[in-house]
Structures are given as structure tokens and as C-alpha cells.
Amino acid sequence: MVKNNKEIRHDWTNDELLFIYKRPLLDLIYTAAAVHRLWHRSDEIQLSTLLSVKTGGCPEDCSYCGQAARYHTDTPVHGLLPIQTVLAHAKRAQEKGATRFCMAAAWREVRDNRDFDKVLDMVKAVNGLGLQVCCTLGMLTAQQAKRLQEAGLYAYNHNLDSSASYYKEIISTRTFDDRLETIAHVRRAGITVCSGGIIGLGESTADRIAMLCTLATMEQHPESVPINALSRVAGTPLADQPKVDTWDMVRMVATARIAMPASMVRLSAGRMEMSEQEQAWCFMAGANSIFTGDDAKLLVTPNPSMDDDLSMLAKLGLKPMLPRTTARTEKEDEYTCFQG
Ligand code: SF4
Numbered sequence: 001m002v003k004n005n006k007e008i009r010h011d012w013t014n015d016e017l018l019f020i021y022k023r024p025l026l027d028l029i030y031t032a033a034a035v036h037r038l039w040h041r042s043d044e045i046q047l048s049t050l051l052s053v054k055t056g057g058c059p060e061d062c063s064y065c066g067q068a069a070r071y072h073t074d075t076p077v078h079g080l081l082p083i084q085t086v087l088a089h090a091k092r093a094q095e096k097g098a099t100r101f102c103m104a105a106a107w108r109e110v111r112d113n114r115d116f117d118k119v120l121d122m123v124k125a126v127n128g129l130g131l132q133v134c135c136t137l138g139m140l141t142a143q144q145a146k147r148l149q150e151a152g153l154y155a156y157n158h159n160l161d162s163s164a165s166y167y168k169e170i171i172s173t174r175t176f177d178d179r180l181e182t183i184a185h186v187r188r189a190g191i192t193v194c195s196g197g198i199i200g201l202g203e204s205t206a207d208r209i210a211m212l213c214t215l216a217t218m219e220q221h222p223e224s225v226p227i228n229a230l231s232r233v234a235g236t237p238l239a240d241q242p243k244v245d246t247w248d249m250v251r252m253v254a255t256a257r258i259a260m261p262a263s264m265v266r267l268s269a270g271r272m273e274m275s276e277q278e279q280a281w282c283f284m285a286g287a288n289s290i291f292t293g294d295d296a297k298l299l300v301t302p303n304p305s306m307d308d309d310l311s312m313l314a315k316l317g318l319k320p321m322l323p324r325t326t327a328r329t330e331k332e333d334e335y336t337c338f339q340g
Contacts, residue, residue, distance in 0.1 A: 006038060012216045012259055018209045021255045025247060029285050032254035036286040039261045045313055046100060046264060046289035046321040047306070048134070049093035052299045053122065054080045054105035054115070060138075060173045062161075064201060066233035066300050067106040073235035075300045080105070080115050083122050090126045092294055096306045097320035101126050102134035102157060102194075102291075104299055108173070109139035116144070120151040127152035130323060134194060134224075139174065139182045145189035155224060156186040157194040163210035166203045170238075180214075183222075193222040196266065199252055200230030200244035208252060216259035224289070225263045227252045229270025231301035244270060246278040250285045257286025264289045272302045276312045283318065 020028065036042055056067045056077030066073040090101045103122060110116050119137065126133045135148065136157035148156065160179055161167065167176040186193055197211040215222055229244035249270065256265050267287040271279060279290075291298050292309040304312070313319065 006261075008221065008262055009259070010217055010219065010221070012213055014206070014209050014213050017213050017216065017255055017259060018205070020258055021205065021209055021251050025250070028251060028254045029281070032257040032286040033284050035258050035261050036288065040288055041321075043318055044288065044321040045283065045318050046266075047093075047096075047098045047309070048100040048102060048266070048289055048291050049089070049098040049293040049306075050102045050104060050291045050298060051081075051086060051089050051293070052106070053086055053103045053119070054078070054107065055300060056106055058106035059108050061171060063170045063237040064198060064230055064233070066236055068236070071233075071235045071237070073233055075233075080118055083118065083125060086122050087125050087129075089294075090129055090131060093306075094129055094131055096294070097310065098131070098292070098306075099321060099323045100132040100134060100155075100289075101129075102136060102155075104136045104157075105138070107138040110137050110141075110144045112144070116147075120147060123148060123151040123153050127154070132323070136194075139178055140185050142185045142188065145182075145185040145191060149189040149191050153191050155192040155194045156182075157224075157226070158182050158186065159195055159226065159228075160197050160211050160214060162197055162201055162203050163207035164214065165210070166201070166207040169203075170201050183218075187220065192224070193220075194224035194226065194266075195222040196224075196226035196228065196256070196268070198228040198230055198269070199248060200232075200241055200270075201238060202241060209255075212252070212255055212259060215256075221260040221263050223263055224266060225256050225260055226266040226268040227256060227287070228268040229273070231269045231272070231298070233301060243273060246274055246281065249274075249278075250281050253282045253287045254285035266290065269298055269301060269303075271304055276315065279312065280316055283316065288321070 058067045066075040132154040134155040164176040266289040267282045292306045
């Protein structure tokens with residue numbers, strides 16, 4: 001099922017991925033760690049900083065999100081930040097070791113207006129610093145994707161969140177197919193794709209696997225696959241969901257690593273509720289990127305600070321990934337095969 005060479009498969013089935021996800025945990029981690037070492041440096045973690053450039057007041061109804069205008073949360077609301085403020089954040093992040101800077105706006109979709117023009121200017125300016133620039137702005141048309149690419153955008157984040165069949169249980173204001181359409185526009189424009197999901201939304205294991213399978217059977221895998229644990233925000237419909245079991249996160253990370261070996265697997269939301277030891281298991285299972293930053297927030301939810309993260313990485317003997325180093329070029333480790 002998993003071959004001992006550097007082949008990337010795009011023909012995974014739900015059954016195969018479920019088989020992998022359910023392997024005895026230590027066997028699963030062992031195999032994922034071996035795949036990780038075949039494709040990536042195992043001593044590097046990419047530090048990405050995520051800045052909310054427009055916060056709150058969103059018309060969508062994502063049931064996990066504190067930025068949806070319809071829920072009564074403590075999330076502050078602000079319009080588009082000035083470009084100088086964004087640049088100052090990006091420079092600080094870069095000085096501390098971040099190589100990727102993501103700008104998020106709580107929009108349903110991009111509109112062709114002055115705010116979009118300002119975002120394009122932000123992309124140009126941050127790109128000029130030598131950072132990988134990512135945006136997450138909601139749905140895009142093909143033309144808007146092209147304009148972002150021309151401005152120097154490196155990556156666009158558009159998560160699938162969950163499976164196609166569970167999607168309507170968590171969001172009613174857009175469809176799973178809308179998500180796929182924007183991802184297709186991004187891909188065609190020549191921008192790399194960042195797309196993953198969230199666990200802890202009340203979904204089944206089959207939903208988690210179906211979400212991974214949608215990503216792993218894309219013609220080109222997303223270059224970046226964020227795996228999020230639900231951050232339970234008071235006032236949202238999912239505020240009372242149980243905490244995600246860390247071993248479920250480890251299984252998701254490991255399955256993503258095995259299915260999409262060349263991709264960056266991002267340990268994203270939920271780290272605030274994980275100890276350093278629990279995060280280390282995720283790194284062992286193949287996660288090689290985290291979101292971190294000075295303001296100890298991931299958009300509007302708490303996140304470890306950059307200093308805490310640098311301290312954790314030092315304890316684990318890991319170091320921040322250098323700019324634009326990703327996949328390994330040589331096979332350096334053997335790894336065992338699953339006999340499915
Ligand atoms: S996740 Fe994004 S689209 Fe959904 S409500 Fe929050 S800001 Fe809006």
C-alpha cells in the first residue's frame with residue numbers, strides 16, 4: 001500500500017486511507033516518520049506567521065468561527081489594516097525566523113474593489129521582503145487568482161474543513177464544490193495550494209478520511225496541508241464540542257504525511273491545548289510546519305507565542321526551516337512498507 005520509493009500517488013481510496021489511519025498507533029507513527037525522512041529534513045520546522053488583516057463581521061456561518069457576524073463572540077472587529085502595519089508584522093516575524101507570512105481577511109469572497117487593490121499591494125510588499133506570501137481571503141474568481149499571482153502571491157489557503165458530505169452540517173452559506181472551484185482557480189493561476197481541514201467538528205472518522213482522500217486524489221497535491229483541531233470559541237455553535245484527542249491529531253497528521261509525502265503538513269489550530277510532548281508526537285508523525293507569531297494568536301484564537309515555540313523547538317533539537325527549503329532530494333532513510 002505504501003511503497004518504498006519516492007512515488008507520489010493520486011489514486012488513494014477511502015478504504016486505504018482508513019486502513020492507514022487505524023493502524024496500531026506506533027506502527028503508524030513509525031511509517032509516517034520514515035516517509036517524512038524520505039521527503040523532508042526531519043530536523044526542520046517551517047515557521048509561518050498568520051496575520052488577520054481584516055477581522056470579524058463575516059457574513060458566512062462557519063459554525064466553528066468566532067469571526068462570523070451572526071454569532072455573539074468576543075472577537076474584535078476591524079477593517080483592513082494599513083499596509084505599513086502589515087509590513088511591520090511581517091518584518092518582525094521574519095527577524096524571528098518565520099519564512100512564510102499569511103494574511104487573512106474575514107470575507108466571504110474577494111470583491112474587485114479598493115480593499116482588494118490594497119491586499120495586492122500588501123502581497124507585493126511582503127513578497128519584496130523575501131517571505132513566502134500566502135493569503136486566505138475567501139472565494140476567488142479565476143481573474144482574481146491571476147491578479148494575486150501577478151502580485152507575487154506564493155500560496156493561497158482555502159481549507160476543505162471536512163468531508164463533502166459533512167460540509168453542509170457546519171456551513172450553509174457556501175458549498176464544498178465552491179471550495180473546490182476556488183482551489184482550481186488558484187492552481188490554474190500558478191499559485192501553490194494550502195488546503196486542509198479541521199477535526200473536532202462532530203464529524204465521523206469516515207468524514208476525516210474522506211476529507212484527506214479528496215486532497216490526496218487531487219491531480220496535484222496541495223503543497224501545504226494544515227491539520228487543525230477545533231478551537232472552541234464561546235458563542236459559536238461548536239463551543240461545547242469535546243476537546244480533540246491528541247492521538248486523533250497524530251493519526252491525521254501521520255495519514256496526511258503518508259498520503260501526501262511531498263507536502264508540508266502544518267500542525268495548525270489547537271496547539272494551545274497540546275503540551276510540548278503532544279506536539280512532539282505530531283512532529284514525529286510528519287508535521288513539519290507550525291503557525292506562530294509575536295501576538296500569540298492564530299487569527300482570533302490563542303496560540304503559543306513565537307518565543308515559546310522557539311524554546312520548544314530548541315528542546316527538541318529542531319530548527320526553523322530556512323527560506324524555500326522543502327522537499328529532500330536524496331533518500332536518506334529506509335522505511336518499512338505496509339502490507340495492506
Ligand atoms: S471561517 Fe472565514 S468564511 Fe467562515 S465565518 Fe470565519 S472568517 Fe468567515
